Amino acid sequence: MGIGKWAERRKASKEVDIKAYIESGILEAYVLDTLDPTERAEVQSYISTYPEIAAEVAAIEGAMLSYAEASSEAPPVHMQEKIWQALTGEAANAPNKTIPLAPVERRRQYRWANAAMLIALVGSMGINILFWYQKGGTETELATARQHLEMTQQQQAALITEVAKYKQEKDMMANPDMISVPMKSLKPGQDMVATVYWNKTKGEAYLHMQKLPAPAKGKQYQMWVIQDGKPVSMGVLPVEVAEGRMIPKFPMEIKEGQAFAISLENIGGSATPTEVYVLGKVS
Amino acid sequence: MSTVSIYTEEELVLLLKEQSRDAFNYLYGNYSAVLYGVIRRTIFDEQTAQDVLQETFVKIWSNIARYDAGKGRIYTWMINIARNAAIDKLRSKGEIMKGKIQTGEEIVINNQRGTTAQSTDTIGVKAAVESLEPQYRAIVDLAYFKGYTQDEIAKALDVPLGTVKTRMRHALKVLREHFSVYLILLSLFGDW
Numbered sequence: 001m002g003i004g005k006w007a008e009r010r011k012a013s014k015e016v017d018i019k020a021y022i023e024s025g026i027l028e029a030y031v032l033d034t035l036d037p038t039e040r041a042e043v044q045s046y047i048s049t050y051p052e053i054a055a056e057v058a059a060i061e062g063a064m065l066s067y068a069e070a071s072s073e074a075p076p077v078h079m080q081e082k083i084w085q086a087l088t089g090e091a092a093n094a095p096n097k098t099i100p101l102a103p104v105e106r107r108r109q110y111r112w113a114n115a116a117m118l119i120a121l122v123g124s125m126g127i128n129i130l131f132w133y134q135k136g137g138t139e140t141e142l143a144t145a146r147q148h149l150e151m152t153q154q155q156q157a158a159l160i161t162e163v164a165k166y167k168q169e170k171d172m173m174a175n176p177d178m179i180s181v182p183m184k185s186l187k188p189g190q191d192m193v194a195t196v197y198w199n200k201t202k203g204e205a206y207l208h209m210q211k212l213p214a215p216a217k218g219k220q221y222q223m224w225v226i227q228d229g230k231p232v233s234m235g236v237l238p239v240e241v242a243e244g245r246m247i248p249k250f251p252m253e254i255k256e257g258q259a260f261a262i263s264l265e266n267i268g269g270s271a272t273p274t275e276v277y278v279l280g281k282v283s
Numbered sequence: 284m285s286t287v288s289i290y291t292e293e294e295l296v297l298l299l300k301e302q303s304r305d306a307f308n309y310l311y312g313n314y315s316a317v318l319y320g321v322i323r324r325t326i327f328d329e330q331t332a333q334d335v336l337q338e339t340f341v342k343i344w345s346n347i348a349r350y351d352a353g354k355g356r357i358y359t360w361m362i363n364i365a366r367n368a369a370i371d372k373l374r375s376k377g378e379i380m381k382g383k384i385q386t387g388e389e390i391v392i393n394n395q396r397g398t399t400a401q402s403t404d405t406i407g408v409k410a411a412v413e414s415l416e417p418q419y420r421a422i423v424d425l426a427y428f429k430g431y432t433q434d435e436i437a438k439a440l441d442v443p444l445g446t447v448k449t450r451m452r453h454a455l456k457v458l459r460e461h462f463s464v465y466l467i468l469l470s471l472f473g474d475w
């Protein structure tokens with residue numbers, strides 16, 4: 001009796017625990033992938049044990065799938081063929097097929113065969129030992145060489161990005177359809193510059209932030225186009241852009257505009273500009 | 284919604300295991316926009332995003348045998364591959380992550396993206412996303428698209444960790460409510 005009661009209580013407390021567990025917000029963090037490995041493992045074990053938790057996780061995942069769908073964007077048309085090429089190329093380079101071992105033939109063993117095998121075995125052991133000695137040194141050398149290679153590759157990648165940026169800017173300046181709109185500081189004493197490259201007919205706009213201070217904690221820059229005297233948001237700017245490391249194209253078409261501006265806003269952006277840093281009129 | 288498939292998830296898995304051109308065309312036709320959208324939310328640069336998209340397809344293609352239906356939907360599995368590939372790329376691009384953790388100056392929340400979006404950008408989904416206030420959206424986006432831990436989010440937004448946790452839960456609650464309404468509408472009125 002006593003045991004039965006205890007088990008019942010335990011069952012009740014387990015149910016309460018599951019509810020509390022769901023309420024704790026850990027499942028949301030799990031779906032958003034912000035947990036450390038220990039917590040992750042715990043949630044995963046609960047999912048396989050408790051159907052209520054599994055259902056809750058599935059519901060949260062469902063919401064995030066729809067959230068991801070909301071930002072769907074068709075990749076450029078040529079990508080389909082390019083990726084297919086990559087996939088079929090990949091298949092051709094797939095790891096070698098394992099060669100099936102030939103069936104062992106059982107025959108009467110002759111003495112000379114045994115002797116030959118012994119010689120072969122001793123020989124191969126000797127070679128193994130030799131390789132084993134050499135391997136130690138080779139591995140360290142290999143590791144150093146790899147490190148060097150990685151470093152060089154990183155430097156090279158950085159350089160390529162930098163060169164590509166300059167080339168892109170040069171090409172844009174040479175393009176007669178492209179207007180450049182320099183934006184100047186609105187803050188006296190603070191020297192700030194950013195440039196919009198704008199192809200009005202195509203509606204393409206690019207931004208190069210040459211000189212703007214790093215935004216303070218909790219703040220970020222937001223881009224604006226002034227259309228019929230009203231500021232229209234072109235989105236908030238990620239740090240790669242704010243540091244002038246790239247000249248990205250804006251994802252929306254801009255065909256109208258009398259001026260461009262950048263303001264500093266709380267993270268997430270604002271519906272109207274709060275503190276305008278630079279402004280440039282389209283001439 | 285163009286992602287509504289003719290195949291069930293089980294059938295899709297079988298199809299992918301065939302590794303045929305048809306299988307690829309189906310996969311690409313139905314999922315490339317969602318996957319690319321996810322990648323673009325993480326990576327601003329178009330060229331890099333395209334590279335990551337290719338990497339994502341290669342991973343899906345070569346790991347499909349290892350996909351375990353018991354661990355979740357294949358859709359989630361594919362999106363997670365795209366997300367992880369994009370976040371890895373973001374981290375490997377040198378100092379970006381470090382810079383942002385120290386100064387907290389990062390995020391793309393491009394409220395205006397969508398001119399090139401496919402027809403999945405239905406009114407229902409958009410309305411649901413827009414129903415989320417910026418401070419909640421920022422948390423979801425940082426975690427989901429930028430791969431931040433809760434600690435990093437707290438630092439980046441300059442709010443206490445507890446606030447991050449409660450806001451995260453609240454944000455998902457709002458999204459779930461809106462999406463369930465949206466799904467009911469969808470089931471009532473069919474494919475938009």
